[in-house]
Amino acid sequence: MRILELESTLNRYEAALTAVEKTDNKPSPETILRLLIARNLVHEKFADIAHIYKDKLIKLVELDSRLKKQAGLITQTVQLADLRTSFHPPKDYWWWFLEAPTHPRDRFDWLWNALTVTSLTASVSLVVDISSRFLSTSLGFIGSFAVISQSTLTLLTAGGILTKAGRRGIEEILSRLRIKKYLWEEVKLGLSGVLLLSLIGFRGSLPLISGYFNEQGLKNYEEEGDWSTAQSDYERALSLNPDNAEAHYNFGRLYEALQELDKARTQYRLAAQGGLDAAYNELGRLYIQDKKYSQAVSLLLTGLDNLEEKDIQNKLLKTEDIKTKNETQYALFKNLGWARLKQGNYADAEADLINAIELDKTFEQTPAAAHCLLAQVIENKPEKDPDNALAEWEICLRYNDRRNPDEDIWFGMARERIDAQVGVKDKTSESTK
Numbered sequence: 001m002r003i004l005e006l007e008s009t010l011n012r013y014e015a016a017l018t019a020v021e022k023t024d025n026k027p028s029p030e031t032i033l034r035l036l037i038a039r040n041l042v043h044e045k046f047a048d049i050a051h052i053y054k055d056k057l058i059k060l061v062e063l064d065s066r067l068k069k070q071a072g073l074i075t076q077t078v079q080l081a082d083l084r085t086s087f088h089p090p091k092d093y094w095w096w097f098l099e100a101p102t103h104p105r106d107r108f109d110w111l112w113n114a115l116t117v118t119s120l121t122a123s124v125s126l127v128v129d130i131s132s133r134f135l136s137t138s139l140g141f142i143g144s145f146a147v148i149s150q151s152t153l154t155l156l157t158a159g160g161i162l163t164k165a166g167r168r169g170i171e172e173i174l175s176r177l178r179i180k181k182y183l184w185e186e187v188k189l190g191l192s193g194v195l196l197l198s199l200i201g202f203r204g205s206l207p208l209i210s211g212y213f214n215e216q217g218l219k220n221y222e223e224e225g226d227w228s229t230a231q232s233d234y235e236r237a238l239s240l241n242p243d244n245a246e247a248h249y250n251f252g253r254l255y256e257a258l259q260e261l262d263k264a265r266t267q268y269r270l271a272a273q274g275g276l277d278a279a280y281n282e283l284g285r286l287y288i289q290d291k292k293y294s295q296a297v298s299l300l301l302t303g304l305d306n307l308e309e310k311d312i313q314n315k316l317l318k319t320e321d322i323k324t325k326n327e328t329q330y331a332l333f334k335n336l337g338w339a340r341l342k343q344g345n346y347a348d349a350e351a352d353l354i355n356a357i358e359l360d361k362t363f364e365q366t367p368a369a370a371h372c373l374l375a376q377v378i379e380n381k382p383e384k385d386p387d388n389a390l391a392e393w394e395i396c397l398r399y400n401d402r403r404n405p406d407e408d409i410w411f412g413m414a415r416e417r418i419d420a421q422v423g424v425k426d427k428t429s430e431s432t433k
Contacts, residue, residue, distance in 0.1 A: 006056060009045045013038040014063055020070055029078045036083070039067065039095045064095075071098040076181055079172075105182045112185040119192040126199040133206065133239050210241035218250055221257075230254055245274025252282060261286065277303045277310075278324075281331045284339065293339045300336040304329070323362070330359040334370045341377050349377045365399065372396035372410035375417070386421075393417045 016035040020027045042060065074080070080096060089096040179187060217233030220226040231254060237247040252267030265286055271279035280303030287296035307329055337352035356370040375392035378385050397414040401407050 003053070003056075006045045009038075009041050010056065010059055010063070013042045014059075017063060017066055017070070020073070021066070025073060027073065027077055032074055032078050033083070035067070035074075036095055040089070040093065043093065067095060068098070072100040072181070074098055075100040100181055105186075109185045112189045116185070116189045116192045119189070119196045123192065123196045123199050126196075126203055130199070130203055130206070206240045207244065210237040210244045210247065213237035213240070214244060214247040214250060217247070217254075221250070221254055227254060227258070243274055245271045245276040245279070248274060249276050249279050249282070252279070256282075256286075272299075272303075275306070277306050278328045278331070279303075280306070281328060281335055284332070284335050288335060288339050288342065291342070293343045296339040297336060297343070300332050300339065303332045304336070307332070326359050326362045330356050330363075330367065330370070333359075334367075334373065337370065337377070338373050341373055341380070344380075346377050346381045350374065350381070353377060366395070368396050368399035368401065368407055369404075369410070372400070372407065372414065375414070390417065390421055 013035075016031075016038040019031055020035050023031060046060070075098060080098060084096055087096070091097075213233045214237040217230040217237065220233060221230035224230075231251075234247055234251040234254065237244055238251065241247070248267045248271035252264045252271060255261070255264035255267060265283065268279045268283045268286070272283060280299050284296040284300040284303070287293070287299065307325060310325075333352045333356035337349045337356060340346075340349035340352060343349075353370050353374040357374065360366050360370075371392045375389045375396055378389040378392065393414040396410055397418060400411045400414065402411055
């Protein structure tokens with residue numbers, strides 16, 4: 001009787017196994033569970049019978065061999081660890097502890113895992129670098145979003161790959177997506193790679209974000225008159241991209257307006273080192289105001305040489321670039337003429353100021369400064385030319401911008417010279433009468 005029961009149990013085991021084999025690699029969890037329980041019953045029946053016929057043992061070995069071949073399919077369909085938690089099978093119930101056969105691709109898993117850890121380490125380093133740049137100043141909405149989003153994304157990815165609970169969650173998702181188990185490590189590497197590439201891309205976009213904050217600072221400084229906000233904008237721009245020459249230049253202008261001249265010089269110097277020619281002009285002008293004329297001449301000549309080199313290399317092609325170049329060149333020639341005037345080098349001063357004045361026609365409104373300085377040069381030359389000097393003073397007076405401290409001084413000089421000349425003419429007319 002027991003032999004018949006054993007025969008029946010083996011047949012049920014075989015039927016359950018065949019059902020799994022015929023599911024076209026898509027067995028249901030119920031089919032798998034039915035197979036495991038059928039194998040349990042076989043084990044129990046064999047334990048109850050003292051003497052088992054050889055043919056039954058051979059059949060069991062054959063069936064178990066077929067079962068082991070389905071290990072990969074079974075482990076892909078169900079989580080045996082979860083089933084063991086529910087049914088508590090003994091350790092010798094090996095079919096509850098099946099492991100998928102090693103796929104040829106799995107021999108490279110150590111490499112994929114090492115690359116994954118390396119990629120995540122690089123990602124964390126980038127997050128620290130990027131976050132520190134935003135956190136070095138007040139965050140604002142953009143900074144807060146950038147820090148929170150990238151930190152959260154990195155923590156989720158790293159946690160999902162490196163922690164036990166995270167790995168289980170990712171593997172559950174991969175299993176539901178029907179991704180072959182031998183590809184799981186490659187998929188994890190891909191996720192870490194996507195994270196790393198996204199962070200590299202974001203890190204590469206920091207100069208663009210820096211440029212945005214620089215533009216906001218310029219707007220707040222020139223249009224809104226909100227110098228405090230402009231200062232914060234420039235600080236953000238430079239924390240994101242310390243090589244932003246335009247931000248250094250604009251920050252220098254702000255510091256100069258705040259009469260923090262040492263800080264202004266530092267910013268102008270950094271802008272000049274970044275290749276911004278206008279910064280040479282501003283530094284030279286500050287040296288003139290400090291009566292350091294030789295240093296001013298050296299800086300201004302360097303700025304002009306750089307402009308000429310860029311012109312030769314055809315780097316200035318757009319209309320707005322040509323306009324900027326002309327404005328910068330005018331300022332450099334004007335300040336160079338000013339420095340040489342202060343040195344008493346009137347011949348070179350006159351040549352430089354004439355070069356500046358030749359650029360007048362490229363501007364919508366004639367700048368007064370070069371004419372004011374040229375009038376002084378003509379007055380100080382050994383060979384006097386009062387009529388020419390007066391003509392320059394008249395242009396200086398006509399186009400003078402008294403909001404500029406230097407031009408305000410020259411306005412007074414022009415008024416004085418013109419009034420004096422008018423007085424001379426009046427006296428001459430009276431004596432003639």
